[in-house]
Amino acid sequence: MNSKSSVPWKNITLSLVAIGLVFLALGGYLTPLSRITLAPLMAAQTWVAGRFQAIQDYLTGPRDVAQLMQENAALEAELAHLRTQIIELQQQMGEYRILSALLDFARAYPEYQYVGASVIGRDPSPFLKYIHINRGSDDGLRRGMPVVTQQGLVGRVSQVTASAALVQLITDPSVTVDVRLEPSRAEAILSGSITADIGLDMILQDVTVEPGDLVLTSGLGGAYPPDILIGQITGVRSRDYDLFQSASLQPVVDFANLEIVLVITNFQPIDTSPLMPMPAVP
DSSP, rough: OOOOOOOOHHHHHHHHHHHHHHHHTTTTTHHHHHHHHHHHHHHHHHHHHHHHHHHHHHHHHHEEEEEHHHHHHHHHHHHHHHHHHHHHHHHHHHHHHHHHHHHHHHHHHTTTTEEEEEEEEEOTTOOOOOOEHHHHHHHGGGGTTTEEEEEEEEEEEEEEEESSSEEEEETTTTTTEEEEETTTOOEEEEEOOSSSSSEEEEEEESSSTTTTEEEEEOOOHHHSSOOOOOEEEEEEEETTTTTTTEEEEESSSGGGGGGGEEEEEEEOOOOOOGGGGOOOOO
8 A cells, every 4th residue: 555655756856846847947057967968979070070071971982082173174175176166266266357357458459469378388498498399380389479467468379289289488688679769769679588688779869768668669670560569668878979769668567477478370471581681702
């Protein structure tokens, strides 16, 4: 009887203790005790979580690195492709500007017929000034035809094959060109040199020549058509005891960077060498 009657009292006592603990907890009186009790558990949980994350990183790390390397390689390949496209576009824009300027030149001289050609080589000799172009006799080219760019005179065709031609530049040491000075309209002879510098000779002493004067082909001699721009005078040398003046010339054509040229196909050069006066026989 006593054991059975004591059970309700135990339950009541436990209920009162539980209720008391709840009130103490709600009142904040048990917070220091809970911190002391839970601190080891929190530390243990943090340590376990850290070890688990380390193990997970170790297992998944190589896969992430491999993926990053693949993505990096793909980005580098795409970047290289974009750079190639940029270079191609720049080259196309450069060619477009050249072709547009050549078209303007052709419109300025509608009396001539032209064949466009690309420069495919240069003479390796430092003493010869020639370029190779990718047009030949199959395209209507013949020896002696003048060659120009959008800036002005380049030279003339020297040798021809079926599909290519050799162009002698006006900077070649063996070249002479009959020219006219503007605005004086005086005549002179242009000569190339080994150093690729261009000079003018045979300018009459009574002619006023100044730096900045234009130099154009005169058409005399029959080798080139008239009125094609060559360059500007940069300096004049005149001495009282000389029969003629001489001058230095800056060409308008950039011979070091020739890419595309025009060949004038309907101009027929005239060989005047048989008409040269023979020296007197003593």
